[in-house]
Amino acid sequence: MVIQKTFFLLIFPLFAFQSMYATSLADRFKQTGYVEICNEEQPAATFDSLYASFDALIEFLQANPVWAQKLYGAKERFIRSKERNYYSTDFFGFYDESKREGRNQIAFYYSNHFHEFICSHYPEFNQTSAIINFFETCLEIQKPYENIFKEAASELGVETIFSSKSGRPPILLKVIKYLPSYTATRPHYDGTAFSLFLDSTDNESLLLSPYKSSLTVDDFSSPPREFSQRHIQNSILLIPGILLTEFSIFPTPHIVIQNCKTRYATIAFAMRPHYTPQKIELSPLPNFNKH
Numbered sequence: 001m002v003i004q005k006t007f008f009l010l011i012f013p014l015f016a017f018q019s020m021y022a023t024s025l026a027d028r029f030k031q032t033g034y035v036e037i038c039n040e041e042q043p044a045a046t047f048d049s050l051y052a053s054f055d056a057l058i059e060f061l062q063a064n065p066v067w068a069q070k071l072y073g074a075k076e077r078f079i080r081s082k083e084r085n086y087y088s089t090d091f092f093g094f095y096d097e098s099k100r101e102g103r104n105q106i107a108f109y110y111s112n113h114f115h116e117f118i119c120s121h122y123p124e125f126n127q128t129s130a131i132i133n134f135f136e137t138c139l140e141i142q143k144p145y146e147n148i149f150k151e152a153a154s155e156l157g158v159e160t161i162f163s164s165k166s167g168r169p170p171i172l173l174k175v176i177k178y179l180p181s182y183t184a185t186r187p188h189y190d191g192t193a194f195s196l197f198l199d200s201t202d203n204e205s206l207l208l209s210p211y212k213s214s215l216t217v218d219d220f221s222s223p224p225r226e227f228s229q230r231h232i233q234n235s236i237l238l239i240p241g242i243l244l245t246e247f248s249i250f251p252t253p254h255i256v257i258q259n260c261k262t263r264y265a266t267i268a269f270a271m272r273p274h275y276t277p278q279k280i281e282l283s284p285l286p287n288f289n290k291h
């Protein structure tokens with residue numbers, strides 16, 4: 001117990017853990033699918049300003065399709081650059097699915113390298129405050145989470161997954177706005193090493209289940225939160241994604257169910273540098289519509 005306590009205090013110096021169970025991180029993922037962390041660095045108000053800045057970006061890009069096109073062109077160019085391989089994904093930039101039936105959501109995938117790439121190759125972006133303000137807010141927000149990912153990998157004995165020249169975990173920050181018409185059908189697994197649910201304007205809409213060989217709708221529930229969202233703290237959840245299965249760490253399936261309201265959320269994804277995902281067979285996921 002003493003060892004476990006010391007471990008958690010050492011690995012998450014910026015955060016206070018939910019409770020100091022004498023259970024390893026791997027076992028906690030197996031039992032509940034997640035761990036809750038108290039975030040005293042960035043209270044809910046930090047995310048409120050992120051969502052205000054995201055709304056300003058959405059409004060600007062929807063009113064100025066030329067800029068949306070320019071941003072898309074920058075993304076296409078970025079995913080052909082060598083920096084892309086650091087993230088092992090092609091998800092970057094703005095995804096407006098507000099008019100797509102069922103999806104009804106708008107998301108931005110932010111990364112440091114994408115931000116730097118845009119600033120150096122497209123100087124005109126520096127003059128558009130809606131874009132630059134949003135980028136700078138994302139840059140500040142993602143900073144504290146690198147350590148959580150590094151220490152979680154270390155605790156699981158998989159620290160080599162982040163080894164690269166920089167030695168830093170590649171982080172994608174996803175900011176998402178679900179519209180009232182959004183509907184949910186099936187849960188999913190994240191294509192990440194770890195996902196960190198940093199904030200949401202409606203935590204109850206996120207349901208998850210620990211990984212099992214057979215999953216039904218009833219396995220999914222909203223994790224009880226020990227740390228509420230207040231002006232001094234926020235509750236964040238860490239879950240494993242599909243990129244750790246070779247180490248027998250299985251991903252946590254999850255779903256954001258519809259709540260017929262506008263909902264914002266922020267998630268930090270830890271990716272695996274220079275990695276080609278392997279073909280893996282995971283448990284099939286239940287259809288929530290048939291429930």
Ligand SMILES: [Fe+2]
Pocket residue numbers: 188189190254
């Ligand atoms: Fe997800």
